[in-house]
Amino acid sequence: MASLNRALPMARSSRLIPNISGIASPSVYRLTHSPRAQSRPLHTTPVPLSKKSTEKPTYPTPAAPGGSHARTDDTITVEYPESGDLPSSALVSGTGRAGSNVFLALATFSLQGKVGVVTGGARGLGLVMGQGMVISGAELAIVDLNKEEAEKQAKLIVEAFKREYPSAKKLPKVTAHYADVSDPESVESCIAEIIGAHGKIDNLVTSAGFTENFEAIKYPIDRMRKLWGVNVDGTYLFATAVARHLMERGSKGSMVFIGSMSGSIVNVPQPQAPYNAAKAAVRHLAASLSVEWAKAGIRVNCISPGYMLTALTQKILDDNPDLKKQWTSLIPQGHMGNPPDLMGPVIFLLSDASGYVTGADLRVDGGYTVT
Numbered sequence: 001m002a003s004l005n006r007a008l009p010m011a012r013s014s015r016l017i018p019n020i021s022g023i024a025s026p027s028v029y030r031l032t033h034s035p036r037a038q039s040r041p042l043h044t045t046p047v048p049l050s051k052k053s054t055e056k057p058t059y060p061t062p063a064a065p066g067g068s069h070a071r072t073d074d075t076i077t078v079e080y081p082e083s084g085d086l087p088s089s090a091l092v093s094g095t096g097r098a099g100s101n102v103f104l105a106l107a108t109f110s111l112q113g114k115v116g117v118v119t120g121g122a123r124g125l126g127l128v129m130g131q132g133m134v135i136s137g138a139e140l141a142i143v144d145l146n147k148e149e150a151e152k153q154a155k156l157i158v159e160a161f162k163r164e165y166p167s168a169k170k171l172p173k174v175t176a177h178y179a180d181v182s183d184p185e186s187v188e189s190c191i192a193e194i195i196g197a198h199g200k201i202d203n204l205v206t207s208a209g210f211t212e213n214f215e216a217i218k219y220p221i222d223r224m225r226k227l228w229g230v231n232v233d234g235t236y237l238f239a240t241a242v243a244r245h246l247m248e249r250g251s252k253g254s255m256v257f258i259g260s261m262s263g264s265i266v267n268v269p270q271p272q273a274p275y276n277a278a279k280a281a282v283r284h285l286a287a288s289l290s291v292e293w294a295k296a297g298i299r300v301n302c303i304s305p306g307y308m309l310t311a312l313t314q315k316i317l318d319d320n321p322d323l324k325k326q327w328t329s330l331i332p333q334g335h336m337g338n339p340p341d342l343m344g345p346v347i348f349l350l351s352d353a354s355g356y357v358t359g360a361d362l363r364v365d366g367g368y369t370v371t
């Protein structure tokens with residue numbers, strides 16, 4: 001596995017967050033509380049002249065657009081690294097109960113007897129959500145471009161389960177599968193492989209996706225198509241394939257699409273218009289499919305995470321502490337999220353505990369989008 005140190009020179013050569021120090025240091029107040037905003041002229045009305053004056057009218061300096069934070073910075077460019085250029089993600093420990101039934105919990109949160117699929121599950125958020133599904137009783141199929149990493153993590157999930165549930169009578173079945181989620185043929189053969197291994201699919205989490213930062217007028221069209229292909233087509237292809245399987249079986253099921261708060265707001269300062277639009281599409285796809293498939297007993301919901309600390313975001317922020325200050329200054333809870341923060345929300349939405357919830361967008365963002 002290539003180390004992150006290998007990934008970074010590549011990222012730097014594509015101008016990984018240069019000039020971040022040039023960003024105005026963040027303030028805990030927004031817009032009208034900014035001293036800069038208060039000293040700015042409020043309008044650009046011409047200054048009145050006397051009737052006899054022959055001078056040309058003069059205008060005050062036009063006001064700069066308002067706000068101290070609400071700006072994208074075109075100099076920020078981040079290219080998503082090639083697969084395998086990031087380090088392995090760590091699993092979560094301490095989620096078990098040292099033997100089942102030590103604490104009481106609602107049985108409807110259990111995924112016992114279910115088979116779940118998580119795309120993009122070899123790393124980051126997908127990996128931790130997959131682990132949460134296994135801890136909650138499901139069999140799991142990890143789908144990823146990076147099959148080697150998926151295989152490694154599948155074994156680690158079972159080992160972690162053994163440690164946390166030493167008295168468990170049965171070990172979970174966790175398998176790893178290759179798919180490029182943006183490719184229909186790859187998706188179809190992957191689904192067939194999973195059904196061959198597990199016998200069925202009940203739950204789906206679509207976490208395969210990525211972001212990049214380029215100012216819109218310079219976004220390479222091939223990269224933009226790839227970004228939409230993975231985030232939007234990939235979600236659609238997996239969801240429809242699993243829905244067909246559920247309908248053929250006459251079984252109900254539950255799906256969670258991983259969108260982003262970027263599907264509802266515009267992040268600053270990094271420019272990422274295509275990603276934002278793609279995540280808005282993912283959110284509305286969940287709503288639209290939830291209506292179309294309600295009669296088949298298939299629920300479809302979306303989780304929209306805010307800024308989460310994963311290997312990629314951690315490294316970017318280590319190199320650019322000003323950016324972290326700017327991001328966190330906009331989060332009411334005052335800090336970025338951690339991947340385990342998604343475990344509870346995803347299990348809730350996959351399980352019978354949310355039986356009457358469909359078409360929802362659950363924002364897990366520390367309050368970012370309500371300010």
Ligand SMILES: NC(=O)c1ccc[n+]([C@@H]2O[C@H](COP(=O)([O-])OP(=O)(O)OC[C@H]3O[C@@H](n4cnc5c(N)ncnc54)[C@H](O)[C@@H]3O)[C@@H](O)[C@H]2O)c1
Pocket residue numbers: 083119120121122123124125126143144145146179180181182206207208209210211230234258259260261304305306307308309310311312313
């Ligand atoms: N990290 C965040 O702050 C954050 C915030 C909001 C939303 N999200 C979304 O959450 C999801 C997961 O993000 P992450 O931070 O865990 O990313 P990540 O890069 O750590 O993991 C993504 C995984 O998807 C896989 N993948 C990429 N393209 C694929 C393809 N074509 N087919 C199959 N697998 C593919 C990668 O190999 C990787 O294992 C993404 O959809 C992302 O947009 C992330």
